[in-house]
Amino acid sequence: MDHHHTHSTTPRELQMARSMCWHCQSEIAGEYFCDRCVKVQPVSKETDYFTCFGFPRRLTIDTGQLEAKFYELSRAFHPDFYQNKSETEQAISLGNAATLNTAYRTLRDPIQRAEYLLDLEAGAVKEIRTSPPADLFEEILELQDTLDEYRSADRASDTGRQLRAKLQAEQTTLEQRKRDMETRLQQLFSEWDALQERGEATSQARTERDRLLKQMREIISNRTYVKNIVNDLVATIG
Amino acid sequence: MARIVGIDLGTTNSLVAYMKDGKPCVIPGRTGRAMVPSVVAMTDNGLIVGDPAKEHLTRSPERTVYSVKRFMGKGLADVQGELAYFPYSLTEQGGVIRIKLGEKTYSPPQISAMILKELKQRAEAHLGESITKTVITVPAYFNDSQRQATKDAGMIAGLEVLRIINEPTAASLAYGLQEKTQGTIAVYDLGGGTFDISILKLKNGIFEVLATNGDTHLGGDDLDRQVADLFLSEIRSSHGIDLSTYPDHMQAVRLEAEQAKIRLSDELKTQVTVELPDSRGRFTRELTRDQLESLTTNIIERTLAPCRLALKDAGLTPGDIDEIVLVGGSTRMPLVRQRVRELFGKTPHCELNPDEVVALGAAVQADILSGGTTDMLLLDVTPLSLGIETMGGVMSSLIRRNTTIPASAKEMFTTYVDGQTGVDIHILQGERELAKDNRSLARFRLKVPPLPAGVPRIEVTFLIDANGILNVKASDMRTGQTQSIEVKPSYGLSDTEVERMIEDSFKFAAEDVNARKLIEARLDAGALITTTEKSLGEGVHLIAQEDVTGIRAALSALAAAKDGNDPRAIRARMADLEQAAKGLTVALLDDSLKRGLQGKKVSEVT
Numbered sequence: 001m002d003h004h005h006t007h008s009t010t011p012r013e014l015q016m017a018r019s020m021c022w023h024c025q026s027e028i029a030g031e032y033f034c035d036r037c038v039k040v041q042p043v044s045k046e047t048d049y050f051t052c053f054g055f056p057r058r059l060t061i062d063t064g065q066l067e068a069k070f071y072e073l074s075r076a077f078h079p080d081f082y083q084n085k086s087e088t089e090q091a092i093s094l095g096n097a098a099t100l101n102t103a104y105r106t107l108r109d110p111i112q113r114a115e116y117l118l119d120l121e122a123g124a125v126k127e128i129r130t131s132p133p134a135d136l137f138e139e140i141l142e143l144q145d146t147l148d149e150y151r152s153a154d155r156a157s158d159t160g161r162q163l164r165a166k167l168q169a170e171q172t173t174l175e176q177r178k179r180d181m182e183t184r185l186q187q188l189f190s191e192w193d194a195l196q197e198r199g200e201a202t203s204q205a206r207t208e209r210d211r212l213l214k215q216m217r218e219i220i221s222n223r224t225y226v227k228n229i230v231n232d233l234v235a236t237i238g
Numbered sequence: 239m240a241r242i243v244g245i246d247l248g249t250t251n252s253l254v255a256y257m258k259d260g261k262p263c264v265i266p267g268r269t270g271r272a273m274v275p276s277v278v279a280m281t282d283n284g285l286i287v288g289d290p291a292k293e294h295l296t297r298s299p300e301r302t303v304y305s306v307k308r309f310m311g312k313g314l315a316d317v318q319g320e321l322a323y324f325p326y327s328l329t330e331q332g333g334v335i336r337i338k339l340g341e342k343t344y345s346p347p348q349i350s351a352m353i354l355k356e357l358k359q360r361a362e363a364h365l366g367e368s369i370t371k372t373v374i375t376v377p378a379y380f381n382d383s384q385r386q387a388t389k390d391a392g393m394i395a396g397l398e399v400l401r402i403i404n405e406p407t408a409a410s411l412a413y414g415l416q417e418k419t420q421g422t423i424a425v426y427d428l429g430g431g432t433f434d435i436s437i438l439k440l441k442n443g444i445f446e447v448l449a450t451n452g453d454t455h456l457g458g459d460d461l462d463r464q465v466a467d468l469f470l471s472e473i474r475s476s477h478g479i480d481l482s483t484y485p486d487h488m489q490a491v492r493l494e495a496e497q498a499k500i501r502l503s504d505e506l507k508t509q510v511t512v513e514l515p516d517s518r519g520r521f522t523r524e525l526t527r528d529q530l531e532s533l534t535t536n537i538i539e540r541t542l543a544p545c546r547l548a549l550k551d552a553g554l555t556p557g558d559i560d561e562i563v564l565v566g567g568s569t570r571m572p573l574v575r576q577r578v579r580e581l582f583g584k585t586p587h588c589e590l591n592p593d594e595v596v597a598l599g600a601a602v603q604a605d606i607l608s609g610g611t612t613d614m615l616l617l618d619v620t621p622l623s624l625g626i627e628t629m630g631g632v633m634s635s636l637i638r639r640n641t642t643i644p645a646s647a648k649e650m651f652t653t654y655v656d657g658q659t660g661v662d663i664h665i666l667q668g669e670r671e672l673a674k675d676n677r678s679l680a681r682f683r684l685k686v687p688p689l690p691a692g693v694p695r696i697e698v699t700f701l702i703d704a705n706g707i708l709n710v711k712a713s714d715m716r717t718g719q720t721q722s723i724e725v726k727p728s729y730g731l732s733d734t735e736v737e738r739m740i741e742d743s744f745k746f747a748a749e750d751v752n753a754r755k756l757i758e759a760r761l762d763a764g765a766l767i768t769t770t771e772k773s774l775g776e777g778v779h780l781i782a783q784e785d786v787t788g789i790r791a792a793l794s795a796l797a798a799a800k801d802g803n804d805p806r807a808i809r810a811r812m813a814d815l816e817q818a819a820k821g822l823t824v825a826l827l828d829d830s831l832k833r834g835l836q837g838k839k840v841s842e843v844t
Contacts, residue, residue, distance in 0.1 A: 078615055079704045080643065083400060083607045098646040098701060102636045105641065 049103035121213035133222040140222045181223045242371040243601025249307040250430030253597035254357040262601035280339040284753030287356040296819045299325035309346040311383030325485035351394035373604040377432040378404035379452030383729040402705040406436035408599030409565040421560035429566035431457040437552045443613040449551035451544035456602040458568040464533045465495035562586035627664040627673040646701040657688040678728040759805040780825040792818040
């Protein structure tokens, strides 16, 4: 058996945009309910999560606004409110609510939001880094050795305690590195948003766009790597 | 829309509630008690449920089922460790536990359906209308199989289960409706057999569950067991009797342990008495609250780890919790309240009856579904991660635990051998790395057109609906055609089996109705005998001797009928007695009127 992950809304899977009401065939202006027959409309596969919430494609989002919109759309889509409706409407409600929940979960977290945007703009972020980032190479290799030593050492012995102290110090350092990366990402997010606001179509703007995407991708990937190492550390030393 | 009732199908007790003028209320039975003990007994006259069945726990323990909820959605291997505690015998068929009662075997959903039917009839009698739709609550930490089994139970009972909701979130609905609370709340629900912790955010009528955790095998039953084990070992050493060979006495010990535990929530010490078999006298001892607490502290401690995990998953610390709500009878224990208070640093709420609050919440959810309540909405989560087995026996997670439901995930499948026509998919639920350490939910075979390896593209959609139940759909991305999937549940009844059980339930309904009529007739007869005897004592001097003789004869005839098994005979003798006592009733009424008038002026009377 072979299988691979795919996001549900990658541009590769685009279908025809919805434009007609499934029920009365009148034209749909873009919101979720038909103007004429007031039937709920399925959220199109083409609609990205930002559009779904009525937000521009920005990396800085007011989470209060996001939550308010999530609650508003939940009230519009949740299957609880479709119990008396037709089977078609119930199915649409179920699908829409599931999409909405995924969209909210993705946009709520800044890192997932950025990963999603990178995916939309330039294809999926490579999921897991297999080798340490260049600037961490030596450090990580040493850490792996210490971890191995600790795993085989008698934890109550002096050596065990020393190794443990060393790992704890390493954990603090790595967590700081992770925070630094997040601060750097925040800066890049602001730069991205500013560039989008300006909306220039110059070649310079395009170069800037590609540079930002590349940097964000690099840092997000490194951060995931560091995060996994820290989780591993915590799991080992408890 | 037809009325929808809310049902709390509990391990120890079950309740049914409905919404009356914007307020949820529980429906009492004939005796005025709202709780129906979740006990089903097979008698010579058919199956009986609830309080009358409870009497059979010590009388015919091997034919009386209690705590059936612990077996819902389970195989025999899952409960191996506690088989010795149950006096009835269990087997397995097609991955589903079967309970042997007399000559027949029943699946846990069938037994649960009998409890549901009792509640259904109770609601119908109270509301004077037919009830066919319901919301049923389950522990938040119930997995897919356990939820599906609950839904099956509803179907077998002739009820359409419109929604399965989680018990702690149901409780929060009942609280939220009453208190109009805003903020972050933790619901700590320690019931008869299960433990749940749910953390919710309440804002403008939205009840958003942030995280949930629990243990579906941890509850009051386990506390009772600790106490009962102490009694049993003491009886063994002091009287030299091993009660494990006496199922009826084992039940008596279990019930006495439960009662002692309950009494010790209000008292500091209590007297315990157990009758011993073969006229060996009785076992008595004093049990103090301190002793109970040291016996049960380890079990209560086990509830704290899930609380910490839920907080962690919600990204919160105990200080972030604004209010704590206690649910389930076991939260009456002072030690439980103390440990919860210590963990969260706050005094928990317990204004609403912890036995009723879940059923009340189910009624609120029922009202939301029927369109009555429109300002409240519950956004719940799936308690366990859902995934599939991948090469090397590893679980690949598709929908993480604590994801808001409905939730969906899509996965693309292809072939790796030319002309391959199928792909086997194994669905799992749980948090462990390896497939074998997680719960197997189901297996199915995906049909693939015979093409070169890697060419077919079949997209499978895994959707967890608002009930927390999985639905699977597959479509061929090349042709756009969807294919129906026949999912074989690992620990569940097949559709055909459920259908057969529904048929059976109609078939046996006549038998069961007779058992039920008999119980009711006996109860009514008992009441009539008591009141007639009382009247006779008061009015014997007011009527002729031959009438007295007539009443006495009718009384003994009714008493004899009551010991028989024919409800119609009982009803007939009741009518006879009423007829015979007519003169007495009239005479008593006249007499009391006369005495009431004595000493009053005529002007006061007219």
